[in-house]
Amino acid sequence: MAVTGSRWTAIVGYSLVGAATQLVWLNFAGVTTVAASHYGVSESAIGWLAQVFPLLYVVLAIPCGLLLDRWFRAGLIAGAVLTALGASLRLIGDDYGWLLAGQLVASVAQPLVLNAVTGITGRYLAPDDRPKGIAVGTASIFAGMVLAFLLSAVFGASLEPMLAVTAAFCVAAAVVLIAALRDEGAYSATRHLERGALRIAWGDPLIRRLCVLALFPFGVFVALSTFAQALLEPAGVSSSTASTILLVNVVAGVLGSAVIPVIVARRQAESSHLVLSLSITALACIALALTPGVITAFITITLIGLALLPALPIVLELVERRTGEAEGTAAGLIWMSGNLGGLLVAVAVGLLVNHPSTAFLVMAAIALAAVPGARALNQPIADLQSPSHPHP
Incomplete structure (x- = not known):
């Protein structure tokens, strides 16, 4: 109903x-x-x-x-x-x-x-x-x-x-x-799907693309959150300052996530924003590799939070619009891919924790590697029906 x-x-x-x-x-x-x-x-x-x-x-x-x-x-x-x-x-x-x-x-x-x-x-x-x-x-x-x-x-x-x-x-x-x-009003507590939810979700090529794409921004954010203090310490950034930088990073992400996805959905600019956020993240990581320091870290890591974190609600809104009856399983696939990306990239960056410049460049390369995939989403997203008519 x-x-x-x-x-x-x-x-x-x-x-x-x-x-x-x-x-x-x-x-x-x-x-x-x-x-x-x-x-x-x-x-x-x-x-x-x-x-x-x-x-x-x-x-x-x-x-x-x-x-x-x-x-x-x-x-x-x-x-x-x-x-x-x-x-x-x-x-x-x-x-x-x-x-x-x-x-x-x-x-x-x-x-x-x-x-x-x-x-x-x-x-x-x-x-x-x-x-x-x-x-x-x-x-x-x-x-x-x-x-x-x-x-x-x-x-x-x-x-x-x-x-x-x-x-x-x-x-x-x-x-x-x-x-x-x-009470759920018009909604029944039990939903009977005509087809298996996993088959519906994974059988959709757009959902599969979004799952692959989620590996990259999730991975960079988790790795940066995990190792930023250790990577910035050789540049003279204290642990308390690094904690403050990360806090500002997440606050910027909260504000961005509450505002940016609504504007992006209204303008149907999902693909363009994902490309922009990944590019900003890559440039910020390159800046951290070349000129690390307190001021650079504050500016770049705040920009990463503002640009990268809103990518999650943007992707999840596409999932909700696309899948309809299997949105829980589809969202699970996105979260699973993101957490897997976080584990993999964090391990890779952890191995480079004693080589900060290389670690930041690796994160930049991972962000840039996702740009073609984000750009390729432009047409599939344009082909989506309006939110009021979910994909069957």
Whole structure:
């Protein structure tokens, strides 16, 4: 049944839970050394508290997408509850074992939540509002990253209060979402697809192209976020300054993700913007390779956040417009590709961490390698039907 009006309360609830998943994921990103000392483990062990998220995402993206396409409301609520449960488990005992248990539970929830960003807009927003809804939902995910960095800065070595605030936020977000989805109105809880959702999604050549393209910008962003401090340190950029630069990078991405995709969708300039964002990223990485320093890093990394992060909601809006009944699985494919790209590029850059210029040039080359693919999307995107008439 067609959507006759927009229910923005559902988008608000989803946005809070989306932010919660990222908050749990990155809780320790800014306090790695402090957490390692507090719990009596190595810094790499603390790093695994975050690394389990992309690793499990690659494994669970497709199963969770299939579940959402079949039982959307139940799957999304399960993701919200598991996120809250994972955050709460970390409060049971002041030891690493409970931390890891909580992270594992929350990491299972993440694909249920993030894969739903297209489904929530398709079910609760009118067609004209869907690009805006996807932009808001995706921006909220990035906002969760900002919140994680802010909590680290506010609480510092006070880990238990930080975890308690995180758990309270996750529980509140779950309650808001459940209240917003308390009934689906015209939507049935179970969706029966005429064909397999995975076959529908992967059988679409445009979706396959978008999956391949997602490897590159995701990969560069994850690698830059992971190793920026180490790569900039030889140029005299302190760890605190690098953390501030990365925070500004994500804030710029949040603002860009909330505004740019709506304008791009209105002007049907998706391909052109993807080419532009990849080109800006490549030029910024080249500048970092040639003239690293505090000022260069602030300017270039902020530009990367502003240009690169909005690419995700742009791609997801195309997915929602294209796939219709299999949008959860298709979104899962995009997220899986992105997380895989993040793992691969981060490993490659990690091997070059003692050679900063080379590492930045490698990231520039990866961004440039995606430009022809982004340019080639121009005609397939132009051939898409309007958002009010999804591709069958």
